[in-house]
Amino acid sequence: MSRDHSVDPFSTFLDATSRQFPSGRAPAGDARSTDALPPHATRVVHALDGRSRTAVGELRAELGLTTLQIAEAVEVLRRLELVEVIPAGADEALELTAAGRRFVEGAR
16 A cells, blocks of 8 residues: 655644544633643744644744644644634645634733
8 A cells, every 4th residue: 555645644634633523613702711722732823823734844843843743733723713724825824813812922
């Protein structure tokens, strides 16, 4: 069985995560809990804001995290509506939502 090395592991992980966890709307406003955030979420939020997903290789070295750790953090942040996935041509970028900016500013 051959493996296609062109497959983006980040997107593959997010696709698998979406299938495992049915998407439900998070409660609005300050009722959202950030208790479930992965330990490196703040660093990931700062590093990913406005960057494309293809930058994951650079982020692994920059943050000292694995692709899986970065993907886990992004998926949790997305579900908590702290980041938004923005289509950017053939790629996607992540941007902080208003709640995400408040989270980052509170974490400083």
